[in-house]
Amino acid sequence: MNPMSWATPDDVLLSTSLATYLDKKIIVLLRDGRKLLGLLRSFDQFANVVLEGACERVIVGDLYCDVPLGLYVIRGENVVLIGELDLGKEELPPHMACVSEAEIRKCWLILDSMDHCGFLFASFSGGKLSSELAFLYSSCWHTRQF
Amino acid sequence: MLFFSYFKDLVGREVTVELKNDLAIRGTLHSVDQYLNIKLENTRVVDQDKYPHMLSVRNCFIRGSVVRYVQLPPEGVDIEILHDATRREARGG
Numbered sequence: 001m002n003p004m005s006w007a008t009p010d011d012v013l014l015s016t017s018l019a020t021y022l023d024k025k026i027i028v029l030l031r032d033g034r035k036l037l038g039l040l041r042s043f044d045q046f047a048n049v050v051l052e053g054a055c056e057r058v059i060v061g062d063l064y065c066d067v068p069l070g071l072y073v074i075r076g077e078n079v080v081l082i083g084e085l086d087l088g089k090e091e092l093p094p095h096m097a098c099v100s101e102a103e104i105r106k107c108w109l110i111l112d113s114m115d116h117c118g119f120l121f122a123s124f125s126g127g128k129l130s131s132e133l134a135f136l137y138s139s140c141w142h143t144r145q146f
Numbered sequence: 147m148l149f150f151s152y153f154k155d156l157v158g159r160e161v162t163v164e165l166k167n168d169l170a171i172r173g174t175l176h177s178v179d180q181y182l183n184i185k186l187e188n189t190r191v192v193d194q195d196k197y198p199h200m201l202s203v204r205n206c207f208i209r210g211s212v213v214r215y216v217q218l219p220p221e222g223v224d225i226e227i228l229h230d231a232t233r234r235e236a237r238g239g
Contacts, residue, residue, distance in 0.1 A: 016179040018207055027203060031212070033167070035199050047183070047209050057199055080165060080212045083189075083203030091202045 018043040021084050029080040046076035058104045060111060062096050065104035148235050153178040162217040163208055169197060182210035
C-alpha cells in the first residue's frame, strides 16, 4: 500500500470511522431493539464491533437492569446505532430504578403476556383499561422494535 | 456517488435522521461515507421520554442501512444543482 494513502489522524477525526470511539464506553442499539453497553475494542468497515465488558441494558417501563455478558463480537448487519456515552452525564433519567435480573425478567414476562392477549384484554374490559394497565400496556408497545 | 457528494456538502448543518425503528435523532452532521453511514454531534432524540437510554449520548454513528429519512434544513436543498448533477451522472460524466 502506498504510504501516501494512509489515513492521517485528521482524516480519522473528520471521517465516519469508529476509531474515535475506540477504548470508550459506548452503547450499541441492535436491530432487535436490544441495547448493549461496553468498551469498544475493535471494529471494521461493516460496523462489526468487539465490545469488552459488555452488558445488556434491559429497560421495562421505569425499571432497568444491566445484565453482564462478557466479551461480545457483534455482526455489523445487526447494528443500528453506536453512541458514545458522555461520562459527565447521567446515563438514565433519575426516576428510573435499577432492579435485579430476576425482577426485570418477571416484569418483561408480564408485559409480554399482556401484549399477546392485549386484544382480549381490551374487549373484556369493555375497551376501557385502567390507567395503570394502560401505562403498562403502552410501555409494552414502546419496547417493541422493528 | 451523487448522494454521497450531496451529503458531504451538508456537513456542519443541523439534520434530523429518522431510523427504520422510528427513532428520530437531531444533531449536527459531522461526517458521512460511501455507505451513507452518518456521524452526528450534539445529538438529542426527538422523543426523549420514549428512549431514556439515549439520554447521555452526545455523539453517535448511525449505520446507513437503517436510515429511513434524513430531514434537511430547507436552505440545504437546491433542486437545480441536484437536477443538473443527476443529468450529468446519467450521461456518465
